[in-house]
Each structure stands twice: as structure tokens, then as C-alpha cells.
Amino acid sequence: MILGVLKEKLNENRVSLVPEVVKQLAQLKVNVWVEAGAGKQAWYTDEAYLEAGATIQSREKILQEADILLSIHQPDKPEWEQVTAGKTWIGVYQPLYKAALMQDLAAKNFTVFSLDSIPRTTRAQSMDVLSSQANIAGYKAVLLAANTYSRYFPMFMTAAGSIPPAKVLILGAGVAGLQAIATARRLGAVVEVFDTRPAVKEEVLSLGAKFVEVEGAADASKAGGYAVEQTSEYKQQQEAKITQAIAKADIVITTAQIPGKPAPILVTTGMLEAMKPGSVIIDLAAATGGNTSQTKNNTSVVYNNVTIVGNSELPSSMPADASKVYAKNVYNFLQLLIDKTGQFTLNFEDDIVKGACITHGGQVTNERVLQSLGVTA
Known part of the structure; x- marks a missing residue:
């Protein structure tokens, strides 16, 4: 053969x-x-x-x-x-x-095997290309954000005054999100995390981040690690919580995708307009439409003084x-x-x-x- x-x-x-x-x-x-x-x-x-x-x-x-x-x-x-x-x-x-x-x-x-369709089971973990590549994407997303952001990530105490740590908001605590948490924490940032799956709260807290909770999420336990469609009531609560968190954030990293469907819009135009000037968003779901209303795939755009980097190919940069x-x-x-x-x-x-x-x-x-x-x- x-x-x-x-x-x-x-x-x-x-x-x-x-x-x-x-x-x-x-x-x-x-x-x-x-x-x-x-x-x-x-x-x-x-x-x-x-x-x-x-x-x-x-x-x-x-x-x-x-x-x-x-x-x-x-x-x-x-x-x-x-x-x-x-x-x-x-x-x-x-x-x-x-x-x-x-x-x-x-x-x-042709006989076609697509490795992104491998069942995400314990036995298949050693073949899970989505996880192995998402781990890299989460790591690189934080480094890209740090390089794009115009201020420090860690807190500094200097003779010229104190510089507060960057506030990072991560939307989605899958493999990419968890690696992003760990990397941002290593760089000294204060990290908050939102995810529709309450089961990931313990992992988030163990990495030193704060978990933003919204009650009433649909069960995602059988979705292979992905987000699932939520009710309209939940979406309203979710939007309110994210709006509060995003207004304080300096860096936002979005990772949410739903198999076979456009990525959910988690960051609306109104949220973007409430963000601080100079803030940075790294959107890892850009290839399927993006998690912000202004994301463009493989492009960086500036909207209302917020830089939005649409990049779903970060593993290729490592x-x-x-x-x-x-x-x-x-x-x-x-x-x-x-x-x-x-x-x-x-x-x-x-x-x-x-x-x-x-x-x-x-x-x-x-x-x-x-x-x-x-x-x-």
C-alpha cells in the first residue's frame, strides 16, 4: 500500500x-x-x-x-x-x-475520511485533531492579542506609577478557551470566562479565572464539546451578562462554534460600541461567520476603536x-x-x-x- x-x-x-x-x-x-x-x-x-x-x-x-x-x-x-x-x-x-x-x-x-468528524470519545482522544489544533489556537490567540494590544498584560509597580493588569474575557471554555485561560494567566492578566456549559466551571476556576454564570443553559453534554442552540430567554440573559463583562474587558477571545451552522453572534454591535478604545478581540470562529457582528475572516478590522482580528487558522502559524x-x-x-x-x-x-x-x-x-x-x- x-x-x-x-x-x-x-x-x-x-x-x-x-x-x-x-x-x-x-x-x-x-x-x-x-x-x-x-x-x-x-x-x-x-x-x-x-x-x-x-x-x-x-x-x-x-x-x-x-x-x-x-x-x-x-x-x-x-x-x-x-x-x-x-x-x-x-x-x-x-x-x-x-x-x-x-x-x-x-x-x-472516493472514500473520504474527515478527521474533524471523529467521535469525541475517550477512546478517540489520541486521534482528536480538533482538540490538538484548538490547543494551539488558544495559546496563539493570547499571544496575538498581547502583540496587538497597546498596553501591558501583567500589573506593574514602577517609580512612574502603577499599571493595572489587562482584563481578558474568554467566550467559550472548550480546548481553545481553556488553553487561552492558562496562557493569559501566565502573562499576568485577570481573566473572566463565559460558557453555556456549567460543567466547565470547575476547570475554569482551577486555572485561576472567574466563571460568568447564566442560569438555564440547554444541555450540551452530547454535543461533542461544541456549543448548542439555546432558547431565546437564555440568549437574552446571556447577552445581558456578556454586555456587563465586555464593557470592562481589554481583551476578548471568542471560540464558540456550532457544527454545521454559522457561529453564534455573541458580541453584538451594541457591545462593541460599549467597549474601551484600544480593546482587542481575537475571533477564532471567523471561518464560520465569527462570534462578533463585525468579524471578517482572515482580516483585522477596527470598529469604534476596537480591533477585531478574525483568524481561524492560528495553528498554521505554529x-x-x-x-x-x-x-x-x-x-x-x-x-x-x-x-x-x-x-x-x-x-x-x-x-x-x-x-x-x-x-x-x-x-x-x-x-x-x-x-x-x-x-x-
Whole structure:
């Protein structure tokens, strides 16, 4: 079996496999082909891949001859249309947002595994790309905020007077939010956190932050770590609480997303107008519309003297470590698909394999994607 690693598109610095993992795959009797320069932006050289046992090949040869194709983002249509039917693709393809594309890939008889659809269970933690990449995003969000903000994060007592610590408000205490709390606290900020899930309160407090509570949240225990739709009454209470907290905040980091739907607007135009001049918002949900009314994806805008940075690709700004943990996630998933002889095998009795599989046998197979297409499984 040949496993092909493709170089990512422009503006994506990560790579699907790193040399360390190539060595592990060689022990599973897998032939790994890596596109020339695929790891360059993540500081993994072609020489390092060769030493690990990979073969450096052209993109064209990999696309035509590899059995499994690894690409974090799906290639452009003119390219995948030229690929032989029946190939297997593994990456992070956002199938709930790109359901029509999944239908096109199914029509090509591709088997598509999207790692962002892996069930977020205890057994699947070692394959959870959303968590591994969100951890990096939360860390980088705080560093980006500190770099953008025009004042100190920690409190300083100087001969010239005292400087108060920055007040950071984090909306969403998932993996990214919790890492953002820890990083902001290390930098000396005072941190408040809002989340619709009361169960995260203990974690928030353990990191030294204050938890902003709103009563009556809908149960999110079965939402895989994501936010869920809330009642209109709850949303009114939520808005009132956030309005109070955001008016005092210097930095706001937003992380809330709902699978298959636009990100919820947590920061309204009215809230933005009540914020302090010079405040900074880092919106990690920008790719799905953003958590503020003024967010623009991959762009920084200034609204009413508040800088809003829309960036959902922060892991790509730390490509070496982001690629390392992503590659380990991929390796752990591949072990479910590769038998002792190094051959590709599918076991749809495995809940992880079934959950991650989006298309197979010419059909869209994932229940959630079918629902988004309005099709009953």
C-alpha cells in the first residue's frame, strides 16, 4: 500500500505527516510517498523524510498512484477530478459546511475520511485533531492579542506609577478557551470566562479565572464539546451578562462554534460600541461567520476603536508543533485502517472508523452530513 502526503495550498504551513511518524508507518509496512517540499513551511526537509524511510515524489505521481492521499485541506476541483476513482482521502474537510462537495467526492467513488468528524470519545482522544489544533489556537490567540494590544498584560509597580493588569474575557471554555485561560494567566492578566456549559466551571476556576454564570443553559453534554442552540430567554440573559463583562474587558477571545451552522453572534454591535478604545478581540470562529457582528475572516478590522482580528487558522502559524501533533493524530487513526501486513482494511463496525467516514461506495455515508443534505439515512 502506498500512502501519499500532499503539499498543502498557499497560506497553509502545516503538513499531514512528519518524519518521526513516517518511521512508525514504515514499521507497519506502509510505503510513504511525500510530495517534494511538502514539509518545508513546517521546517521538515525532504532530506529528513528520506532518512525516515519516505520516498520523495512529484504531486502528479502521488495523485495518480498512491492508494491513500493525505491532505489537511481538500485539493481544488480541477485537480481531484483528474484523480483515479476509488482513492481514499484523509484530512479535515468540514463536511457539514461542505456537504455538496462531499456529494461530488462520493460521485467520484472516493472514500473520504474527515478527521474533524471523529467521535469525541475517550477512546478517540489520541486521534482528536480538533482538540490538538484548538490547543494551539488558544495559546496563539493570547499571544496575538498581547502583540496587538497597546498596553501591558501583567500589573506593574514602577517609580512612574502603577499599571493595572489587562482584563481578558474568554467566550467559550472548550480546548481553545481553556488553553487561552492558562496562557493569559501566565502573562499576568485577570481573566473572566463565559460558557453555556456549567460543567466547565470547575476547570475554569482551577486555572485561576472567574466563571460568568447564566442560569438555564440547554444541555450540551452530547454535543461533542461544541456549543448548542439555546432558547431565546437564555440568549437574552446571556447577552445581558456578556454586555456587563465586555464593557470592562481589554481583551476578548471568542471560540464558540456550532457544527454545521454559522457561529453564534455573541458580541453584538451594541457591545462593541460599549467597549474601551484600544480593546482587542481575537475571533477564532471567523471561518464560520465569527462570534462578533463585525468579524471578517482572515482580516483585522477596527470598529469604534476596537480591533477585531478574525483568524481561524492560528495553528498554521505554529506549523512545526501543529504538524507534529496532527501527524500523531493521523497515525493513531491509520492504525485502525491498516492490518498487520500493511494493507488497507475497512471495519465499519468500529465507531471511530464509521464516524469519520463521510463517503464510501459512491455514496455519502455519514448520518450528520446526510441530515444536512436533507436526506434520511
